[in-house]
Amino acid sequence: MNITENSVVSLNYTLKNHATGEKIEETSIENPLVFLYGVQAMIPEFEEQLAGKIKGDLADFSIKAENAYGMFEDEKVAMIPGNIFHGEDGKIDSEFFFIGAMIPMSDNEGNHLRGKILEITEEHIKMDFNHPLAGTDLHFSVEVLDVREATSEELEHGHVHGEHGHQH
Numbered sequence: 001m002n003i004t005e006n007s008v009v010s011l012n013y014t015l016k017n018h019a020t021g022e023k024i025e026e027t028s029i030e031n032p033l034v035f036l037y038g039v040q041a042m043i044p045e046f047e048e049q050l051a052g053k054i055k056g057d058l059a060d061f062s063i064k065a066e067n068a069y070g071m072f073e074d075e076k077v078a079m080i081p082g083n084i085f086h087g088e089d090g091k092i093d094s095e096f097f098f099i100g101a102m103i104p105m106s107d108n109e110g111n112h113l114r115g116k117i118l119e120i121t122e123e124h125i126k127m128d129f130n131h132p133l134a135g136t137d138l139h140f141s142v143e144v145l146d147v148r149e150a151t152s153e154e155l156e157h158g159h160v161h162g163e164h165g166h167q168h
């Protein structure tokens with residue numbers, strides 16, 4: 001069958017940085033990406049590129065940063081007072097807080113977000129809350145491994161069940 005709304009799609013892909021060709025991530029035949037098509041689980045343009053494809057089809061395409069994880073926004077880089085990170089000894093625990101560490105945080109409204117530490121001084125920690133792929137043009141090489149119709153239960157839940165899906 002063709003990939004259409006409410007299909008369950010299994011695919012193997014390699015994601016590269018479009019500009020540099022550097023590999024960002026890849027799946028394998030043993031561990032493919034399996035998702036319910038048409039419920040906004042994926043980047044919209046990623047789904048558009050796969051519309052109508054069948055098992056065995058290949059696709060090779062790029063998605064601009066603004067249509068993927070967004071552009072890098074300077075406003076999402078914040079200075080946070082260092083004392084928030086102090087342990088009982090009044091110091092920053094260097095085991096957890098170091099340049100490049102990804103730290104789970106929450107904002108004033110209680111939303112969870114991850115920030116990457118860019119800089120640590122005595123007074124502050126500079127953190128970047130942009131998505132790690134913000135500002136990156138993406139390139140996907142995709143192989144469609146399988147397409148099947150979603151069960152009514154999967155549609156109700158909005159996700160895939162079974163192997164590589166939700167086990168419940």
Ligand SMILES: [Zn+2]
Pocket residue numbers: 154157159160161166168
């Ligand atoms: Zn479910």
